[in-house]
Every structure is written in C-alpha cells, then in structure tokens.
Amino acid sequence: MNKKDFSDLEDQIMSTVSNALKAIDFANLKRDITDKTEDTLNQFKSKFNGYSEKYMILNRKSKNDVSAYISKRPSGSISGILYILFGVIGSLVFGFSVITTLVFKMLFSSVVIISSNIILGVVFLFFAVSLGMLLRGMTLRKRVKRFKKYVRFIDDNSYFLISDLAKFAKEKESFVIKDLNKMIGLGMFLEGHIDEEKTYFMLNNEVYSDYLNLKKQQIAKEIDNEKSNEEIYNSEKEEKESIIRVGRSYIEQIKQIRNDLYKEEIAIKLDKLGNIANQILNQIEKNPKKIQEVNKFINHYLPITIKLINSYKDINNQLIKGENIENAKIEIEKSIDLINTAFENLLDDLFEDVVLDVSTDISVLKTLFKQEGLVEEDFKK
Template structure:
C-alpha cells in the first residue's frame, strides 16, 4: 500500500469520493459510486495488462465527474499575426535605416538633391519611430499573453484568489500581476474581474463581488489573515511532503513520456495534462488540509495514467505496424482526453470544497466580529 493510501485510509477507512459540495452527502451513494469506480478501475487494469484498450474511454467515464461549467476567465488563443506584424515591422525598420544612410550620403555629397534628401530623411525617421512603437507594443502584448496563460491556469475555477498566491504561482512580481489583471479586464479576458481592498484579492465574477461587498469587512479580515499565514508558513509535514514527492514523480513521468512521444497532437494533450496535475499538487501544498479529497486522484487516476503512458510508448516503439496497434493507440489517445476532463473535474471539486469552507469561515468570523462589537 502506498504512502497516500496509508494517510488517506487512516482518516477515512475507505477512500473518500469527491462529491459536489453544494449537495448533502449520501453515504449509500458514495459507497455505490466507490464500488462502481473500483470495478471500472479493475477493468482498466486488466485491459492494460492484456493489451486490449477498446474499453478504456468508457470505463474512465464511469469514474469521471463533470465540472461546474462556470467560465469567468477566458483563455486567449495565440495569433500568429502578432509574430508576423513584429517581423514586418523589423524588416521595414531595416529598410528605413538603409534609406536614412543613403540619404545622409546624398545630402553630404550632392547639394542638388539637398531638399529631397532632407524630406526623405525626415519621412524615414518618422516611419522608423512609428514602427519601433508598433513592434514594441506587439512584443509587449506577446509577453503579456505568456504571463496571462499562467494566470488562466490558476484562476479558471476560482471565484477569489489572493494576489500574493497568484504572484507566487506565476513567479511574477505583485505589481506586474496587478497591472496584467487590469489589462485582462480591459481586454475582456476576465470581463467580470474586480480587485478587493488594497489589491489584496482578485474576484473573477460579478456575483462573487456582490457577496464580497455585502460582507467586505469579514472577507478583508479573512484574506488578510490568509496572506499573513502564507508568510509564516513553516516546513511541510512528512505526510504532505510524501504526497508532494509522489505527485512530482507522476508529473515527471508525464513530462518524460512527452519527451519520448513525437506525435504533436498527443504532445499537446500531455502538456495540458501536466499543467493540470501540477496545479492540483500546487493547491494541495497551499491547502494540505484537503489531502483526503484526492483519494480517487491518487489511488485510481494517476496510476492508470502511468500505465497508459507506458503502454502507448511500448506500442509506439514497435516496428511492426498493423490495424490492431493503430486501434490500440487510438483508444489510448481517447483515454487521455477522458483523463484530462477528469483531472479538470477533480481540480474543480477541490476548489468547491475550499469555497464552501471559506464561506463557512467568513460566516463564523462575522458572528465573532458582531460579538466583539457588542462587548465593547
């Protein structure tokens, strides 16, 4: 039994299934779901062992769950036109420099074309400066979109995030993060974005912002306390470090497999998978009290992913080509898609659990604050 199961079973006796935190938990439903998930996992393992992958996507569906479907943070689709504009601008500037040098030579050695040379130099300088501004703006926006990709990964399932946590995740200074988030609001990438008091937190939706305004003092107090806790965070416990180490092994496995697999489409899927899995363990590091929510993820999904990666690489490296091998590869590729959806769902459920606890903590804090005011 691996280290996670020991930690997990010690607290729960049976692996806990991630439920929709907005609903009341039904123990019999959990048991039934766990039993079906275990059956599906057994079939997955047998399929991989026997080299028969046709049932994989359907079985992964049985242990998958849907996300809430909310979308307040939108992904920016990169446009190659930005690179084209930059290249054209640089080319035009090189041409302008050439003409400026030629016209300066003409001005020095030929008085007959003095006026034309001066006008030509002025026009070339103006075009050169305008292109410098265009290229600078294009490059600046390109850098912004690279940073925004990191913000998107962190914010897409969250209603509220500490600016400090976002800066820590993206490895970008707080001042730049605030500037970028304002830009994202302006560009409608986060159309309902709002900042809290003193730019301590960032709120993604108008609905959440209305709740924040109604309980602003409590929210500010709660997140100020959270920010202070981040600064005081000490060393991780041995149990959490063991989970993070185990998680890093799976992340490394996905990354190493991606280096081996040459198919561009599969590589893109594994890139996405690696980002989601990395985010799950990043959030676990920030909120280790939710470790027990990741039972399905650690005990079923990640081991299955590892086996599928090994199977795909083994099939891909075989010199003999045939319809059965192509079919197996196609089935595994479809299973990767299902796993990505499932990982997304797990991350979403993780945030749902946190949101419910945050709402409860803030309500409790409001009661305590009212009691403090009455005692004064």
C-alpha cells in the first residue's frame, strides 16, 4: 500500500467514524475518538534526515539517521483505528439491539421469557465485545501517540536519560520504562535497549554494545580497586599483627627478667613498664590507625629497654659489687623511670581521639537536654 492509498484509507475511516457518531450522540465517546483519530492521521508523513558517525555511549552525543531504528508502521497505527471503527459500529448496533430487546421484553411480557433472555444475553455479549474493541483501539492509539511524542524527544540522539523523557512526556518514570519495554517488544523501536539500572534508553545495537563494553570496563576497574584495597588491607593487617607480635615478645622478655630480679627494687618498675606496654598494644589492636605512632615504641624504645634491663641483670649477678656497678644500676633504674614516664605519655596520646569523641557526645547530650528543658538550670527557673 503506497502513501496515497493509505491516505485514502484514513479518509474513508475518518468519514465512516464521523457518520457513525452522527447516528447517536455519545458526547464523551465522540470527543475522545475524534481526538485519538486526528492525532494519528499524519503518522507516516514525518521523516527523519541526517546521518553522521556514532560516538561512545554516555561520553558524547551521537547523530544518526534515527528513522532507520524506528518502525515506519508502529504497532497499533492501523489496528487501533480498526478496533475503534468496529468497536463504535458494534457498540451502536448492539447497544441499540440491547435497548430494543429490553423494550420488547417489557411490552410483550407474555412471550416466552427464556428465549428473550437468551437473545438479550447474546446481544449484550456482542455489545460488551464491541466496547472492549473500542477500549482496545483507544489504548493502542494512545500508545501510538506516546510513541510519536517519544520520537520527537529523541530528535537525533542515540541515547538519553529516561528521566528526561518522562519529564518531557509528563509521565511517571516507572510508566515510561514499562512503556518503552513494551514498544521494544512490539518492534516499534527496532534496536532499542534499556540499561540494567533502567536509567538510559539506547536507540541502536551499536550504542548498546558500547554501553556493555563500558560497563565491562567499569566492572573490571571496580574489581581491580577491590583487589587493591584488599591487598592494602591485608598488608596493613599483616603489619599490625607483626608489630603486635614483636611487642608481645618484648613484654614477655621484660616479665622474665623481672622474675629473675624479683628481690630488687627495679622489679616494681618493670611491673609498671610491662603493664604500660601491654596497654599500648591493646589500644593499637582496637585502633590500627594509630600503628604509625607506636613504630618507634616497638622498633626502638622497647629493644633499648630490653638491652638496659638485661645489662642490669648481668651486673646484678656479679659476685663483687663495686662502686661502678652500683652507679650503673642506679642509672639504669633512673632510665626505667624515664621510659615509664615516656610510655605513659604515649599511651595518653593514643586516647586523644577517644577523649574527643567522649567530649563531643557529652556536648551533644547537654545541648539536647537543654532543648528539652531537662538540665538543672531550667528546673530552677
């Protein structure tokens, strides 16, 4: 059927529908059908021009011959009109028949009731089918009208945001997604695709292929990032475990030396040293971010401390204790006091964030209590 023949068919259909509507005045029905029919008469008159190369999806605008990817006879363009035509004719004919049958039944009640009921039932059934055809036709025509609106929005874009189309069409985004999927299934968009996130509509297979490739690259990048993060995490975890393990071994050595020197005054200082060192390691286990702050504590201070108290143990085991030995012991004991003080300060620094969090929480609570009138000053008022 060429363009002229189709135009003649449209004129005939329009004329038939108009004549049928004149037979009986269904005002609302007439207005709706007329609007739907007029909106679709020029469906094959629009053409799309221009062609240029397609670019990468989501990165640049691509100008194509969009008409190559849009059905020239969208589903419902003809069938919708036919449904409306036969629906209107059937509704008029069988509607009139239903009314006639009811009048006949009222006037001639002596006639066999069963036969009149059967006739009424059959006629009403055909009337209902006709109404169904009419509604079906109107639905198809509405979809064709939306399709034309979508095509106008597409212009020369090979992809677009579905949310933008929904705003343009003044429809809910969820409805537009279902509508596009239906149109794709019916072949109205010959190569249409919607992405997995239901965010973009892609007009052709090439753009969709670019999208899939981009998606694969993104997934591969995310996997690499996850692996990298996992490696960093594992590295940090190994570093923490190694430092904790070394620190525990030093503390164990301090305990052993302390047990050998339990009769000496330094034993009390070593108890304190071991306790502080243990608390530092416990805090690092709870908050690994602080591990850099204790590197010197583990790698320098503790080894030197072990060396000092081992020296103390060696000179303390000398049978002859001269003045030099006693002076050395005194100096080491003073050094242990100094080390304990330094380790206490280090431990205190590790609790800086904890104190800050506590202060913040207390400040928030005070503000909330004041707003609710629960502080003591408010009660006095």
